[in-house]
Amino acid sequence: MTSASERRPGWPAMYDGQRRVLRDLIVHGDRSRVELARRMDVSRASLSRITRELIDLGLVAEGAIQYSATRGRPSELVHVRAGAASFAGFKLTGTDLYAVVTDLSATVIAEYEEPLASTEPEAVADQIAAVAGRILDGVPLAAAIGVCLAGDVFERDGVQLVERSSFLGWSSTPLRDLVESRVDLPVTVSNDVVSLTAGHHWFGAGVGAETLVVYGLGAGIGAGVVVHDEVHTGAHGRSGHVGHSRVEGEGRPCALGHVDCIHSFVTMGSICFNAGVDDTEYDAVLARARAGEPTALAAFALAAEALGVVIADAVNTIDPEKVLITGEGVDMVGLAPERLRQGLRAELEQVDLDSVVIELPGFSFSDYARGAAVSAMRELI
Ligand SMILES: [Zn+2]
Numbered sequence: 001m002t003s004a005s006e007r008r009p010g011w012p013a014m015y016d017g018q019r020r021v022l023r024d025l026i027v028h029g030d031r032s033r034v035e036l037a038r039r040m041d042v043s044r045a046s047l048s049r050i051t052r053e054l055i056d057l058g059l060v061a062e063g064a065i066q067y068s069a070t071r072g073r074p075s076e077l078v079h080v081r082a083g084a085a086s087f088a089g090f091k092l093t094g095t096d097l098y099a100v101v102t103d104l105s106a107t108v109i110a111e112y113e114e115p116l117a118s119t120e121p122e123a124v125a126d127q128i129a130a131v132a133g134r135i136l137d138g139v140p141l142a143a144a145i146g147v148c149l150a151g152d153v154f155e156r157d158g159v160q161l162v163e164r165s166s167f168l169g170w171s172s173t174p175l176r177d178l179v180e181s182r183v184d185l186p187v188t189v190s191n192d193v194v195s196l197t198a199g200h201h202w203f204g205a206g207v208g209a210e211t212l213v214v215y216g217l218g219a220g221i222g223a224g225v226v227v228h229d230e231v232h233t234g235a236h237g238r239s240g241h242v243g244h245s246r247v248e249g250e251g252r253p254c255a256l257g258h259v260d261c262i263h264s265f266v267t268m269g270s271i272c273f274n275a276g277v278d279d280t281e282y283d284a285v286l287a288r289a290r291a292g293e294p295t296a297l298a299a300f301a302l303a304a305e306a307l308g309v310v311i312a313d314a315v316n317t318i319d320p321e322k323v324l325i326t327g328e329g330v331d332m333v334g335l336a337p338e339r340l341r342q343g344l345r346a347e348l349e350q351v352d353l354d355s356v357v358i359e360l361p362g363f364s365f366s367d368y369a370r371g372a373a374v375s376a377m378r379e380l381i
Helices: 016-028 031-038 044-056 119-135 175-180 193-204 268-274 279-290 296-318 331-335 337-347 366-380
Strands: 060-066 077-082 088-091 096-102 108-115 142-149 152-156 157-162 187-191 212-217 221-227 230-232 322-327
Touching: 016 044, 016 060, 016 077, 016 193, 031 044, 031 077, 031 119, 044 060, 044 366, 060 142, 088 119, 088 193, 088 268, 096 119, 096 366, 108 119, 108 366, 119 142, 142 175, 142 366, 152 187, 152 212, 157 175, 157 212, 175 187, 187 193, 193 212, 193 221, 193 230, 193 322, 221 268, 221 296, 268 279, 268 296, 279 296, 279 331, 296 322, 296 331, 296 337, 331 337
Parallel strands: 088 142, 142 187, 212 322
Antiparallel strands: 060 077, 088 096, 096 108, 152 157, 212 221, 221 230
16 A cells, blocks of 8 residues: 555646536547637636646647638647546456556556456455556556446445445445555446446447447346436436346246346347357357357347347437447347347337437447446546
């Protein structure tokens, strides 16, 4: 542990106006001062002061000149100095720790993984602190640490707790406090699909969408929601539990004993089960489906239809600008697009099917840890 006197220079304290300008530049890229002043609804003088302060902090710089056909005077563009600060992001599974270091543009600078030595919360906090110390050693301005995991994350009586993290066997675990007491940086802990959502909203396919729904598909299904440009986690951290709605058909029994819920069809394990094979055979089932084998194709078709139903519920409830589907288990979308539409069509209420914007932004497992780093960044900015 580092004593206060040995503290490295950390993320600077900023006031709201500075944070808003920085956030706009981080999310939307280079802007001219004129454009920034208009977007922030502040005077040119105020904007110049804020820009100057951010330049003094080393976080932004002025660079390229923008020539406009309609305005006489060329204006200098303000941009973020992406390399000025660094963030560590972690994803915990039941067995392993995955970590990345990102810069201010959420570009992954370094990746790291190791098995968890123990799943005891204190031991996991020790391990996160040790890895953070190593991967942030020598980086420019280590600003914050983000951690994500499956489970509900919320605050009770001023203490942030992780509930129902089934892979780790945790409940009422104050992970943020445990990690924060071992490092000299701010720590953010989030649900893993919430972190994926945070990453896509600021740096991915969700940029510009003030209302957004993101599905993470894999061993389970989770949803992340953005409303009013903020990631929504709910009153108890439970937002995005979408797996147990009942649909037509019969598939794999879920943890609650349903044979006809979303989990029975849409998870990778259910697709395997419904194609008549073991959980570990997903790649083989996928290959069979791609070769046109009817049993495998049927399992993916059921998954696609169930996903359509889930998406329709979100569209009816939240009315998002865009829906993103990501994770290891998105293959049903491409294999059975018509069944996805069928599921949507069955549930959409007075919504034109073609008005639902669905995108598949692609996926790498490091997106979780990167999203955790972005969640940490969002807390500061
Ligand atoms: Zn169920």
